[in-house]
Amino acid sequence: MEKVKEFEAHSDFLRCILVKDSYLLTSSDDQTICLFDIDKNFTLIRSYEEHKNFVMKLCANPKDANTFASASMDCRIKIWSFNSTNSHMTLEGHQKGVTSISFSPSSDKPYLASGSDDKTIKIWDYTNKHCIFTFEGHDEYISALIFHPELPILISASEDATCKFWNVNTFKLEDSRLFGYETIWDIAAQPSQNMIAFGCEEGTMVVRMGSDQPLAAFK
16 A cells, blocks of 8 residues: 555646546546556656636546546546547536446447536437437536446436436336435446445445445444
C-alpha cells in the first residue's frame, strides 16, 4: 500500500477518475477534464475545456478504445477522443445537470445512457446524436447508472433511495428495489458472476441479479 505518486490535478473538487490503459482521466468542479500519462510519471498530456459547469462523470467507450464521454451540470454530454482537445459530439436534451453516464457494451447497440437532476434517464444513439427513449419513474435526482455487462438491462439509482432495472430492448421497467441503505451513489458490475455492487449512503452491498437478498452488505 505504498503511495506511488501525489499531485494536484485540478483547482477544485475532483468528481471522477477513470483509468484507461496507460491513461488517467480526471474531471472536476473547475469545469475541466485532464488526461495524464501514467507511464510518464503522470505527466499532463492535455486538458479538455468545453464544459461550462461541474464535470460530474467520465465513461470510456468499450467499443472504441479512442473515445470517452463526459457528463456535466451544464446539461450536456460530450464525446471526446484521447488524442484531440476538441469534442466529437455534444448531446443535449436534459433540462437539468447530467450526473451519470454509461455506454452499452452490446455490439449491436450504439447506446449511451445518461441520468440527470431532472429525474429522467435518456438513451442516446451516439452515432447520430438521437435520443431514442426517456425513462421516467424516479422521484428524485438520478445519482448513478450502469448497463449490465451481459443482459439488456440498465440499472439506475436515485436520491429517492430506489434502484430500478430497465429493459433496453422493450424500454420497460422490469423491477424496482428499495434496499434500505439510503441513496446509492455508485454502481459496479461483475459479468462472470452476475454480481452488482452498490455504494450507498449507509454502506456497501453486493447483489446477484434475480436474488431478493444481498449476497453481502457492509455498513
